[in-house]
Amino acid sequence: MTAEQVAPGNLLKVAVVGAGGISHRHAESYASTGRTELVGVVDTVAEKAQTFAEKHGTRVYPSVTELLAAEAPDLVSVTTPPGSHAAIAIEVLAAGKSVLLEKPPVLSLAEMDAVAAAERTSAGSVYVVFQHRHGSGAVRAADLLGSGALGTPQVAVCETLWFRPRGYFAPEWRGTWVGEGGGPTLGHGIHQIDLLLHLLGPWRTINATAVRLDRPVEFEDVSTASVIFESNAVATVINSLLSPRELSRIRIDTTEGTLEVNHLYGYSDADWTYSPAPEQGDPWTASAGEDMPSNHEAQLGRLVDDLLTGQKHDTTLAATRPTMEFVTALYASALTGRSVHRADLTPDHPFYRALNGGLPQTELSEAFTP
Ligand SMILES: NC(=O)c1ccc[n+]([C@@H]2O[C@H](COP(=O)([O-])OP(=O)(O)OC[C@H]3O[C@@H](n4cnc5c(N)ncnc54)[C@H](O)[C@@H]3O)[C@@H](O)[C@H]2O)c1
Incomplete structure (x- = not known):
């Protein structure tokens, strides 16, 4: 989207599709900027849309088509379950408008490329x-690692050790490929995986394991991966829904120190530490600034700023493709028992169209049994 689409001094017209749990964070984050107008909401469940509209002071539309025709929003937040993201994004793009997709943006690389193709021919x-990616700790880490000020990354650990009891999977759509699209690799660990890749750059090879130990799901409830990056740095990644003392952690050992963030569902600056190697300086502490926690307000505030000032917001669909490639490769490696190279993930790869490789459920069940 270009600056010309929103005249100087005007509000950014935003809308929300999917009025469930996370949609309220979107509405609140937009409102906190003071520079948006929430022009409408759509949900397949009319009462949910109505409750959202009353809470946030906006109008209900029965469909995305009617919302687009009546309001011509500049930006549409898509906060529906992930299986519906691609179709909604393509419809919004066809109307020449921009989209903000919740994570995971899509369920496969094929869907991602279909949305990217629609984006290429759209004004949106x-x-x-x-x-x-947007809390002040990660912004500082990306800057300092990118400039080499913290040395060269060599070893990393990326942990999403969360707990979801069996009851969490009671709703029909949970625990299924069709409803959720994948297990903790796709739905939960993806946050930490995305941050790890954002900080360390392109990955080259993955060797993974994914098993179902306890929960009533069609896929894994825990996965692990051993990763080699283009830089030759190595990392281990674990994604679990079986871990009663929950944590989210990334640790990066560079030639000059150890950078670590230890949090659960969002960090602030106090959750980051840097331990210099002997006789090394401490550029981390020296560069401390304003503390911005890693919440929706951090990213949506920046996105609104970028769109109103005509700058390119950096967390684009294209910028998140490596994360979907990583998730795809983790499943492909775990389910085939082979290493997967990033370069292997071409459109004719069996896992390009579906994270389960299109394998029959009986075969998948066997593959996820340790
Ligand atoms: N970034 C984060 O930290 C974070 C946290 C939670 C959820 N999420 C993501 O947000 C998305 C939504 O999650 P949630 O927990 O809010 O789910 P939810 O089930 O609470 O809400 C989804 C809503 O979408 C509606 N819906 C379903 N299909 C629709 C369609 N085709 N058109 C319009 N409405 C439709 C449902 O009726 C429901 O109200 C998911 O992609 C999830 O992964 C992100």
Whole structure:
């Protein structure tokens, strides 16, 4: 989207599709900027749309088509379950408008490329919510690692150790490929995986394991991966829904120190530490600034700023493709028992169209049994 689409001094017209749990964070984050007008909401369940509209002071539309025709919003937040993101994004793009997709943006690389193709012929753009790229700690880490000020990354650990009891999977859509699209690799660990890749750059090879130990799901309830990056740095990644003392952690050992963030569902600056190697300086502490926690307000505030000032917001669909490639490769490696190279993930790869490789459920069940 270009600056010309929103005249100087005007409000950015935003809308929300999907009025469930996370949609309220979108409405509140937009409102907190003071520079948006929430022009409408759509939900397949009319009462949910009505409750949202009353709470946030907007209008209900029965469909995305009617919302687009009546309001011509500049930006549409898509906060529906992930299986519906691609179709809604393509419809919004066809109307020449921009989209903000919740994570995971889509369920496969094929869907991602279909949305990217629609974006190429649209006046609109596609952005993705990965709020942990946008807290001040990650912004500082990306700058300092990018400039080499913290040395060269060599070893990393990326942990999403969360707990979801069996009851969490009671709703019909949960625990299924059709409803959720995947297990903790796609739905939960993706936040930390995205941040790890944002900080360390392109990955090259993945060797993974994914097993179902306890929960009533069609896919894994825990996965692990051993990763080699283009830079030759190595990392281990674990994604679990079986871990009673929950944590989210990334640790990066560079030639000059250890950078670590230790949090659960969002960090602030106090959750980051840097331990210099002997005789090294401490550029981390020296560069401390304003503390911005890694929440929706951090990313949506920046997105609104960028769109109103005509700058390119950096968390684009294209910028998050490596994360979907990583998730795809983790499933492909775990389910085939082979290493997967990033370069392997071409449109004729069996996992390009579906994270389960299109394998029959009986075969998948066997593959996820340790
Ligand atoms: N960034 C984060 O930290 C974060 C946190 C939670 C959820 N999420 C993501 O947000 C998305 C929504 O999650 P949620 O927890 O709010 O789910 P939810 O089930 O609470 O809400 C989804 C809503 O979408 C509606 N809906 C379903 N299909 C629709 C369609 N085709 N058109 C219009 N409305 C439709 C449902 O009726 C429901 O009200 C998911 O992609 C999820 O992964 C992100």
